[in-house]
Amino acid sequence: MAVNAQRFLDDLHKLREFGASGVGNGVSRPAYSDADIAARRWLAGRFAEACLEPHFDPVGNLFGLAPGKSLLMGSHSDSQPEGGWLDGALGVVAALELARSGDRPISVVSFQDEEGRFGVTTGSAIWSGKLPLEHADDLIDHGGMRFSAARGRMRDLAQGFVDPNRFTGFLEMHIEQGPVLDTNKEKIGVVTDIVGIRDMVIEFSGQQNHAGTTPMHLRRDAFQALSAFNSLINDRFKNVVSPQTVWTIGHVDVHPSASSIVPGQVRFSMQWRDGDVDRLARMESIIRASAEEIGRAIGVEFRFGQMLGIEPVEMDPELRQSLEDGAQTVAPGTWRVMPSGALHDASNVAALMPVAMVFVPSINGISHDFAEDTSEADLVIGLQVLEAALASH
Amino acid sequence: MAVNAQRFLDDLHKLREFGASGVGNGVSRPAYSDADIAARRWLAGRFAEACLEPHFDPVGNLFGLAPGKSLLMGSHSDSQPEGGWLDGALGVVAALELARSGDRPISVVSFQDEEGRFGVTTGSAIWSGKLPLEHADDLIDHGGMRFSAARGRMRDLAQGFVDPNRFTGFLEMHIEQGPVLDTNKEKIGVVTDIVGIRDMVIEFSGQQNHAGTTPMHLRRDAFQALSAFNSLINDRFKNVVSPQTVWTIGHVDVHPSASSIVPGQVRFSMQWRDGDVDRLARMESIIRASAEEIGRAIGVEFRFGQMLGIEPVEMDPELRQSLEDGAQTVAPGTWRVMPSGALHDASNVAALMPVAMVFVPSINGISHDFAEDTSEADLVIGLQVLEAALASH
Numbered sequence: 001m002a003v004n005a006q007r008f009l010d011d012l013h014k015l016r017e018f019g020a021s022g023v024g025n026g027v028s029r030p031a032y033s034d035a036d037i038a039a040r041r042w043l044a045g046r047f048a049e050a051c052l053e054p055h056f057d058p059v060g061n062l063f064g065l066a067p068g069k070s071l072l073m074g075s076h077s078d079s080q081p082e083g084g085w086l087d088g089a090l091g092v093v094a095a096l097e098l099a100r101s102g103d104r105p106i107s108v109v110s111f112q113d114e115e116g117r118f119g120v121t122t123g124s125a126i127w128s129g130k131l132p133l134e135h136a137d138d139l140i141d142h143g144g145m146r147f148s149a150a151r152g153r154m155r156d157l158a159q160g161f162v163d164p165n166r167f168t169g170f171l172e173m174h175i176e177q178g179p180v181l182d183t184n185k186e187k188i189g190v191v192t193d194i195v196g197i198r199d200m201v202i203e204f205s206g207q208q209n210h211a212g213t214t215p216m217h218l219r220r221d222a223f224q225a226l227s228a229f230n231s232l233i234n235d236r237f238k239n240v241v242s243p244q245t246v247w248t249i250g251h252v253d254v255h256p257s258a259s260s261i262v263p264g265q266v267r268f269s270m271q272w273r274d275g276d277v278d279r280l281a282r283m284e285s286i287i288r289a290s291a292e293e294i295g296r297a298i299g300v301e302f303r304f305g306q307m308l309g310i311e312p313v314e315m316d317p318e319l320r321q322s323l324e325d326g327a328q329t330v331a332p333g334t335w336r337v338m339p340s341g342a343l344h345d346a347s348n349v350a351a352l353m354p355v356a357m358v359f360v361p362s363i364n365g366i367s368h369d370f371a372e373d374t375s376e377a378d379l380v381i382g383l384q385v386l387e388a389a390l391a392s393h
Numbered sequence: 394m395a396v397n398a399q400r401f402l403d404d405l406h407k408l409r410e411f412g413a414s415g416v417g418n419g420v421s422r423p424a425y426s427d428a429d430i431a432a433r434r435w436l437a438g439r440f441a442e443a444c445l446e447p448h449f450d451p452v453g454n455l456f457g458l459a460p461g462k463s464l465l466m467g468s469h470s471d472s473q474p475e476g477g478w479l480d481g482a483l484g485v486v487a488a489l490e491l492a493r494s495g496d497r498p499i500s501v502v503s504f505q506d507e508e509g510r511f512g513v514t515t516g517s518a519i520w521s522g523k524l525p526l527e528h529a530d531d532l533i534d535h536g537g538m539r540f541s542a543a544r545g546r547m548r549d550l551a552q553g554f555v556d557p558n559r560f561t562g563f564l565e566m567h568i569e570q571g572p573v574l575d576t577n578k579e580k581i582g583v584v585t586d587i588v589g590i591r592d593m594v595i596e597f598s599g600q601q602n603h604a605g606t607t608p609m610h611l612r613r614d615a616f617q618a619l620s621a622f623n624s625l626i627n628d629r630f631k632n633v634v635s636p637q638t639v640w641t642i643g644h645v646d647v648h649p650s651a652s653s654i655v656p657g658q659v660r661f662s663m664q665w666r667d668g669d670v671d672r673l674a675r676m677e678s679i680i681r682a683s684a685e686e687i688g689r690a691i692g693v694e695f696r697f698g699q700m701l702g703i704e705p706v707e708m709d710p711e712l713r714q715s716l717e718d719g720a721q722t723v724a725p726g727t728w729r730v731m732p733s734g735a736l737h738d739a740s741n742v743a744a745l746m747p748v749a750m751v752f753v754p755s756i757n758g759i760s761h762d763f764a765e766d767t768s769e770a771d772l773v774i775g776l777q778v779l780e781a782a783l784a785s786h
Binding site for chain 2: 176177178179180183195197199209210211212213214215216217218221223224226227228230231234241243244245246247248249250251252253254257258259260261262263269271273340341342343365367368
């Protein structure tokens with residue numbers, strides 16, 4: 001029995017109605033919101049219709065379990081507060097379509113809070129054992145709600161945690177959330193690895209001063225320190241990075257931030273991502289040495305915050321080969337292998353079983369925005385690649 | 394009759410009690426606050442005791458008028474919300490001491506709202522005709538109060554505006570509010586000019602993007618544009634500036650300012666000061682050309698806000714010579730000529746009559762802070778320089 005592309009698209013549009021923003025295909029369905037819980041109840045019903053046993057675990061991860069040993073497929077159905085209709089939802093509904101149309105046992109999952117209302121890929125992090133439930137319960141969202149209270153909203157649905165040993169591996173389809181496939185007019189990206197992330201806050205403390213009466217040579221301007229630091233690392237990274245490496249100063253807080261006052265302090269985020277732990281470490285050395293040099297040169301003190309480290313995850317070679325075979329069958333010459341610069345539930349699941357991922361294009365690379373979209377034709381190509389991959393596996 | 398240093402210091406400490414912050418010599422006496430009005434009432438009484446006619450004008454500028462033609466001396470007695478005991482107060486009390494101890498007719502003034510609760514050097518700007526009263530009345534402070542309502546608090550004291558033609562010139566003593574004298578262990582700065590200011594908001598608009606999935610070569614990062622712009626102007630200014638020129642990027646607002654998002658927009662203040670209008674204009678050309686070049690190179694749009702322009706003001710050569718003579722008499726070898734990088738009431742008064750200014754050191758260059766201070770010995774030297782200057786004039 002082949003996949004039914006229309007049924008797949010119909011279910012995607014149906015899922016979109018839970019939390020539909022009224023702006024294009026936009027969706028607002030944050031984890032544990034009424035819309036999110038309603039969507040999961042609806043999905044559970046669809047799973048049951050496909051002869052999968054619906055199973056909510058204690059944190060709201062929703063499984064549709066095939067009997068016995070099975071391959072697990074899926075993603076997440078929660079969204080950003082201002083999100084798109086495909087981020088997560090695509091992988092869940094594609095998994096459902098493959099489970100109900102194929103001959104081999106496939107279980108489906110929609111992880112909870114992938115978008116990080118509370119943590120980072122919270123639901124799969126807890127299931128994988130990376131984040132102990134008792135620590136998670138203390139997490140607090142931007143509105144001051146505790147994770148324990150949020151998951152309590154689904155208490156009536158909850159059963160125990162699912163034993164991961166019933167699954168032989170995990171496949172996740174997702175939108176790329178970046179511009180690479182769209183820019184190159186390609187249809188499919190087979191993921192090589194999910195990049196590792198390093199992220200820390202850096203602070204330069206100089207001397208707040210009057211912008212009229214303080215001569216340039218007596219200034220210890222924290223903003224100038226940031227700018228000089230940024231130039232220096234950009235220059236030094238050139239010898240270390242690959243075309244896939246990214247780094248970002250995204251959060252910047254200048255104090256006191258007034259036009260007539262020489263900035264006394266700046267706090268900023270320094271984030272860098274790459275698939276190679278050695279490269280991540282070399283970049284860290286450059287960052288630390290450069291901050292120290294700039295601090296000395298400009299006469300500012302520097303302080304590094306705690307470094308958040310998420311390790312790179314390589315995709316399973318065998319599962320990845322199946323996806324490449326599927327891509328070559330369905331979309332010959334219009335697919336590529338590529339790293340995932342974004343985190344996904346697969347990063348966590350990799351601690352439990354072999355995982356692999358496949359991307360479809362994001363129009364203009366837009367995601368985490370009501371404007372996120374992918375053509376229906378490209379969504380169906382993604383579904384067909386998964387089908388072909390399962391056939392070759 | 395010579396100046397009485399102890400009486401001068403006693404009055405300075407008395408004035409400090411109005412709005413004393415309880416932190417060191419700190420003062421909180423914003424324009425039109427209860428403390429400010431009480432201080433002005435007290436000053437009016439001291440003026441009367443010195444046989445000066447107290448006169449409040451419609452905006453709360455307080456004069457102590459000598460009969461007939463006279464030299465005007467003074468500064469302001471309002472403070473920053475967190476200010477020091479000397480910023481403004483020093484010039485007023487020194488003027489009072491000279492008026493009551495000398496033989497020549499000296500009038501005294503304490504301008505209102507020099508610290509800019511409503512405008513910029515508001516009281517003297519109105520008196521000088523630069524800021525029409527009807528425009529000033531529409532100004533609103535950070536708390537939402539209109540200037541018309543604030544000055545209404547002093548309605549019972551108000552008489553008409555004082556005719557500037559009764560004054561032959563204006564002398565203002567002030568703390569330096571910068572580190573130059575303190576760093577060089579000098580006692581007196583005779584001001585050459587009050588620098589001109591240019592100040593505008595610049596905005597770079599790029600593309601907000603996911604910090605993991607957007608390759609470096611496809612980014613249009615607004616923060617990177619700011620950093621590159623800053624490096625470029627720092628480099629190009631080298632050929633244009635003098636050691637007295639200053640420039641500052643003080644206010645920086647990065648949007649959306651999150652560690653995992655490539656900044657889509659940055660708004661920042663670009664302020665530069667110098668005594669030479671041509672140099673100010675050359676710097677403006679560099680700023681505009683550099684923003685354009687960076688915009689093109691990084692693919693961001695740029696927008697310049699309206700430019701605030703305050704013109705440089707040269708001190709009157711004759712009055713300035715008297716101050717230099719006085720400095721050389723009282724503090725030989727430990728004084729210098731220097732520009733004022735900060736604005737002062739003298740900038741406005743210069744539109745009406747010849748003006749000159751003299752600075753005493755600020756310990757560690759600190760001002761607009763409870764920690765602002767100058768040693769009493771240095772305050773007395775300043776007073777004596779003024780006395781000697783009047784004798785030589």
